[in-house]
Structures are given as C-alpha cells and as structure tokens.
Amino acid sequence: MHFGGMRAVDGMSLELRRGEILGLIGPNGAGKTTMFNLIAGSLRPSAGQILAGGADITREAPERRIGRGIGRTFQIPRPFAEMTVLENVLTGAQHQTGENMLANFLQPGRVSREEHAAVDKAQGLLDFLTLSHLANEPARVLSGGQRKLLELARVLMADPKVILLDEPAAGVNPALLEFIIARILDLNARGTTILLIEHNMDMVARLCGRIIVMAQGKLLREGKPDEVARDPAVIEAYLGVAA
Amino acid sequence: MIELLSYGAFFLTVALTYAIICLGLNVQWGQTGLFNVGVAGFVAMGAYTSALLTTPEDPVRFGGFDLPIAVGWLGAALMAGLLSVLVGLLTIRLRADYLAIATFGVAVVMQLCALNLEPLTGGPFGIGFIPRPFGWMAEDRLTFGLLNLGLVVLTTLGVYLALERLLRSPWGRVLRAIREDEQAALALGKNAFAFRLQAFAVGGAIMGLAGAVQAHFIGFIAPENYVPMLTFQVWAMLIVGGSGNNKGAVLGAVLVWAVWAATAALISAVVPPELQARAAALQIVMIGLAICIMLLVRPRGILGEVRTVSRHVHEASGKK
Ligand SMILES: Nc1ncnc2c1ncn2[C@@H]1O[C@H](COP(=O)(O)OP(=O)(O)OP(=O)(O)O)[C@@H](O)[C@H]1O
Ligand SMILES: [Mg+2]
Numbered sequence: 001m002h003f004g005g006m007r008a009v010d011g012m013s014l015e016l017r018r019g020e021i022l023g024l025i026g027p028n029g030a031g032k033t034t035m036f037n038l039i040a041g042s043l044r045p046s047a048g049q050i051l052a053g054g055a056d057i058t059r060e061a062p063e064r065r066i067g068r069g070i071g072r073t074f075q076i077p078r079p080f081a082e083m084t085v086l087e088n089v090l091t092g093a094q095h096q097t098g099e100n101m102l103a104n105f106l107q108p109g110r111v112s113r114e115e116h117a118a119v120d121k122a123q124g125l126l127d128f129l130t131l132s133h134l135a136n137e138p139a140r141v142l143s144g145g146q147r148k149l150l151e152l153a154r155v156l157m158a159d160p161k162v163i164l165l166d167e168p169a170a171g172v173n174p175a176l177l178e179f180i181i182a183r184i185l186d187l188n189a190r191g192t193t194i195l196l197i198e199h200n201m202d203m204v205a206r207l208c209g210r211i212i213v214m215a216q217g218k219l220l221r222e223g224k225p226d227e228v229a230r231d232p233a234v235i236e237a238y239l240g241v242a243a
Numbered sequence: 244m245i246e247l248l249s250y251g252a253f254f255l256t257v258a259l260t261y262a263i264i265c266l267g268l269n270v271q272w273g274q275t276g277l278f279n280v281g282v283a284g285f286v287a288m289g290a291y292t293s294a295l296l297t298t299p300e301d302p303v304r305f306g307g308f309d310l311p312i313a314v315g316w317l318g319a320a321l322m323a324g325l326l327s328v329l330v331g332l333l334t335i336r337l338r339a340d341y342l343a344i345a346t347f348g349v350a351v352v353m354q355l356c357a358l359n360l361e362p363l364t365g366g367p368f369g370i371g372f373i374p375r376p377f378g379w380m381a382e383d384r385l386t387f388g389l390l391n392l393g394l395v396v397l398t399t400l401g402v403y404l405a406l407e408r409l410l411r412s413p414w415g416r417v418l419r420a421i422r423e424d425e426q427a428a429l430a431l432g433k434n435a436f437a438f439r440l441q442a443f444a445v446g447g448a449i450m451g452l453a454g455a456v457q458a459h460f461i462g463f464i465a466p467e468n469y470v471p472m473l474t475f476q477v478w479a480m481l482i483v484g485g486s487g488n489n490k491g492a493v494l495g496a497v498l499v500w501a502v503w504a505a506t507a508a509l510i511s512a513v514v515p516p517e518l519q520a521r522a523a524a525l526q527i528v529m530i531g532l533a534i535c536i537m538l539l540v541r542p543r544g545i546l547g548e549v550r551t552v553s554r555h556v557h558e559a560s561g562k563k
Binding site: 040042061062063064065066067071072074078079080081082083087088090091092093094096097098099100101104105111115154155158 | 424426427432
C-alpha cells in the first residue's frame with residue numbers, strides 16, 4: 001500500500017487465528033493503522049490479498065466486511081457526534097428490518113420488536129462499558145476515554161467474530177486501563193478473535209499470546225511477548241537507531 | 244369578509260404546496276446533507292407528468308390521457324422519484340459539489356425540455372385545462388377554496404407524518420449516521436451509497452408530488468413556473484424554518500410565502516403601473532433579506548434541527 005511515493009505497508013503479511021488475541025505493535029508511523037484499513041476495506045491494497053475464512057475479500061466494499069464478522073474500531077474515535085450515545089450504539093446493530101424504508105410502514109410491529117430488543121442489548125453494552133449514565137447525551141460531549149469506550153460498544157453491537165482494536169486504551173486513565181483489559185479478556189473468553197494495536201507493552205504482554213512487530217511498513221518480528229520485547233532489532237526500531 | 248376568507252384559503256393552499264416541496268428538500272438536505280440546487284426540475288417533472296396524465300385529449304400534443312387526478316399525482320411522484328434515482332446513480336458517489344452541479348443541470352434541462360418539446364409539453368404556452376379537484380364546485384368560490392385547502396392540508400399532513408415516521412426509524416438513524424461520519428457508518432456495515440440514493444429519491448418524489456398538487460390547484464402550467472427562482476424560494480423556506488426539522492420546513496414555507504405575497508401586494512399598491520414589472524425584483528430582495536436576518540439572528544432557523552431519536556427508543560427508555 002502506498003500513499004504517493006511512500007510505501008506505508010509493504011510486503012507485510014499476517015495471519016489471525018480463530019480465538020486468539022494477536023498483538024500488532026511497532027513505532028509511530030510503522031503502518032499499523034494502515035494495515036487495519038486494508039483489512040477492514042477502508043483502503044484497497046495496491047498489491048496482495050486479504051482472505052477471510054478462505055474467501056478472497058480484497059476487493060469487497062468496506063460495508064460488507066462486518067457481514068463477514070470483521071468489526072473494527074478507529075484509533076481516533078469517530079462518534080456520530082450529534083446523535084445520542086445510545087443511538088450511536090444502536091447504529092451498530094445488524095440486519096435491522098427497520099433499516100428498510102418500506103418495512104417501517106408495512107411491518108411496523110416487527111420493526112418495533114427488533115428495536116426494543118436492540119435497545120435492551122445496547123443498554124446492556126453501555127452498562128458493560130460504564131457509559132449508561134450518558135446514554136441520552138449527544139456523543140459530542142464525551143471525553144476522549146469515553147469515546148474510546150463508545151467505539152467499542154458500537155462495534156460490539158454488531159456481534160463481530162473478529163475485532164480489530166486500534167489502541168483501545170490510548171489516553172485512558174490507569175483504572176480504566178485495567179477495566180478495558182478485563183473487558184477484552186472477557187470478550188475473548190466468549191469466543192471473539194482479537195487483533196490489537198497497542199503501544200502499552202505491559203498491556204500487550206498481559207493480553208496477547210502472540211505478537212507481530214512492524215517497522216516502516218514491513219514485518220520485523222513475530223513471537224511471544226517476552227521474546228519479542230528482548231529482541232535487539234525490535235528495541236532498535238523503537239529507539240529509532242536503525243533507519 | 245368572504246373575500247378575505249377565500250383569499251386566506253388561496254394563500255394557505257399555495258403556501259402549503261411550497262411546504263410539500265420544502266419537506267422533500269428537507270429529506271435530502273436537512274437529513275442527509277445532499278445539496279440539491281435543481282429543485283425546480285423535479286417539481287416540473289411532477290407537474291408535467293400529472294398534467295399529461297389527467298388533461299383531456301389534445302390533438303396538437305401527446306396525450307392527455309384523461310385519467311383521475313389521483314393517478315396523476317401518483318405518476319408525478321413516481322416519475323420525479325425515477326428522475327432522482329437516475330441523477331443519484333450517476334452523481335451521488337462523486338463529491339458533494341458534483342451533485343450540486345448535476346442537479347442544477349437537471350433543472351436547466353427540464354426547463355429547456357418544457358420550452359422546446361412542444362409535442363409533449365405544449366412549449367412556451369404550457370398545458371392548460373388541468374382538472375382541478377372539486378372542479379364541479381368552482382362557482383361557489385369560498386367552498387371551492389376551502390375544499391381545495393382541505394385537500395392540500397391533508398396531503399401535507401400525510402407527507403409530514405410519513406416523513407416523521409421514517410426519520411424516527413432505524414432508516415432515519417442510518418441516514419444521520421452517514422451524514423455525521425461516513426467512514427464509521429461504513430465500518431458498521433451501512434451501505435452509504437444505497438441510503439443516500441433512497442433519501443434523494445424520496446425527496447425527489449415528494450417534490451414531484453408537490454409539483455402536481457400545485458399544477459392542479461392553478462389549472463395550467465408553463466415553463467416559466469420552473470425557473471431557478473423556485474429553487475431559491477424553497478431553499479429560503481428551509482433556511483428560515485429550520486433545516487433538519489419537518490415542522491420548520493412547513494413553517495418556513497408559510498412565512499416566506501407570506502413575505503413574498505405581502506411584498507407583491509405592497510408593490511402593486513404603491514408603485515406606479517409602468518414600473519411594477521421592475522419593482523418585482525424587490526420580492527427577491529425581501530427574501531434575501533429574510534435569509535440574511537435569519538442567518539445572523541438564528542442561524543439554525545426558527546425551529547432548528549431537532550435531535551431526532553428513534554420513536555422506539557423513546558418508548559423503550561420511557562418504560563424504564
Ligand atoms: N491517508 C494517508 N495519506 C498519506 N500518508 C498516510 C496516510 N495514512 C497514513 N499515512 C502515512 O503512512 C505511514 C503509516 O501510518 P499509520 O497510521 O499506519 O501508522 P501507525 O503504525 O498506525 O502509527 P501510530 O502508532 O502513530 O498510530 C505514516 O508515515 C503516515 O504518515
Ligand atoms: Mg495508528
């Protein structure tokens with residue numbers, strides 16, 4: 001993948017195994033978020049392939065990917081600012097009859113039942129992520145950390161099988177950090193596969209069974225957290241000695 | 244007294260036909276952020292379609308088909324909706340400013356067609372003898388006026404209620420989400436293109452319906468009714484009333500039409516006859532002034548955007 005003349009992700013490959021939490025780390029500008037955008041379909045790779053459960057989804061539109069079970073959060077949260085927190089989460093619901101224009105007139109009962117179920121589920125998620133007291137506030141009033149949580153609640157609403165988490169704990173306070181770690185473990189225990197971008201090595205070490213290190217758009221190392229952390233090449237890349 | 248009442252009925256009827264157009268524009272702009280600067284073209288499509296369908300047969304042009312008025316109105320909404328789908332398919336994927344240019348083009352083309360496709364549209368003279376609802380009552384001016392007003396009120400109310408239901412539905416929620424942040428909406432599986440296209444088509448169909456209602460109320464149509472001025476008026480109505488608010492769209496339409504009509508009355512009372520044609524430009528100035536005042540004093544319009552929440556959410560959280 002290149003932007004102009006710059007190759008942001010180049011010859012990179014990774015495999016996400018069902019049920020695991022895979023860490024993706026690397027210095028700023030390594031191409032981690034770009035990698036996410038490629039997997040989620042926001043960007044089209046100039047070469048290479050994206051496979052999901054054996055199907056080639058390289059050219060599939062971004063809005064189709066959640067149907068394949070791939071959900072993502074954004075590094076910089078993208079809340080629907082003028083909508084309430086609850087409605088932000090509701091928007092994550094999939095297969096809603098009420099999203100069909102005519103069904104609102106032809107099958108109002110069914111739309112209403114589904115909406116009630118969705119509201120219950122969304123309120124459950126807001127409880128789970130400690131946002132329920134803000135449910136009826138517009139999302140624009142949320143703090144940075146709360147926005148991170150909202151990102152998570154919204155994508156969870158879609159029941160993805162795989163979640164791409166782009167620095168879910170960046171800018172949140174230490175207490176909340178513990179909380180997010182617990183939530184991620186919880187999700188994983190319930191069968192969700194997770195690909196996690198994170199700079200906090202402690203968090204990565206506690207969550208991930210396997211880590212992939214990127215630098216300058218390329219795969220640098222792959223291995224267990226403690227191995228990787230001791231690797232001279234990785235340390236060099238982080239300290240910026242190697243160019 | 245009777246004079247005043249029937250003028251009141253006439254005034255409100257015309258104002259409400261604009262209100263329907265304005266409701267259509269609100270779906271496109273207020274709810275979805277689609278910049279349509281060719282409103283007049285979609286209104287014209289509706290007006291001409293209904294006129295062709297319902298007028299008695301005319302030897303010098305295609306049709307009319309002498310069909311019931313209701314058929315004409317449905318056909319008008321359908322054709323204007325189709326026109327919107329066509330324009331939307333070609334341009335909604337492009338950047339927002341291209342849609343603006345394209346819609347402007349549609350309005351120009353529609354007006355040129357109306358002017359030049361004489362066998363279809365009657366050319367510069369337009370189409371007359373468009374059947375009027377309750378036409379058999381026409382002798383009794385007051386009753387006739389009130390009946391027509393009633394019909395237009397019902398139509399406006401129907402459109403209003405249908406739109407409110409839609410905008411407070413999951414469908415409306417997705418539209419808002421796409422307007423707020425398209426990337427995020429895509430990541431949540433919402434097909435932004437399809438939803439925008441639907442909103443554009445619904446808005447266009449409503450404009451077409453309004454064009455038909457207007458045509459049948461006045462009884463004849465001509466190309467000069469569908470000039471950019473119409474688009475300008477409708478935009479003024481939406482801005483004054485409050486974009487993103489259906490009640491605002493209706494209120495804005497009535498108010499701006501009042502300013503328009505009052506200025507016209509003033510001009511014909513004060514300005515000597517030979518200057519009146521020129522003084523008509525004052526109407527435009529007055530509306531421009533109304534927009535400026537509004538943008539300075541209440542930039543979101545009289546009513547402003549409501550934070551629409553799905554009605555189901557209200558019910559559900561009300562229960563708690
Ligand atoms: N849309 C874009 N246009 C041009 N360059 C871009 C674009 N997006 C990313 N880049 C560049 O690609 C490189 C990789 O960016 P990316 O966001 O993937 O880094 P990252 O690994 O996520 O970094 P961080 O840890 O700081 O979030 C950077 O040098 C960035 O400037
Ligand atoms: Mg990043």
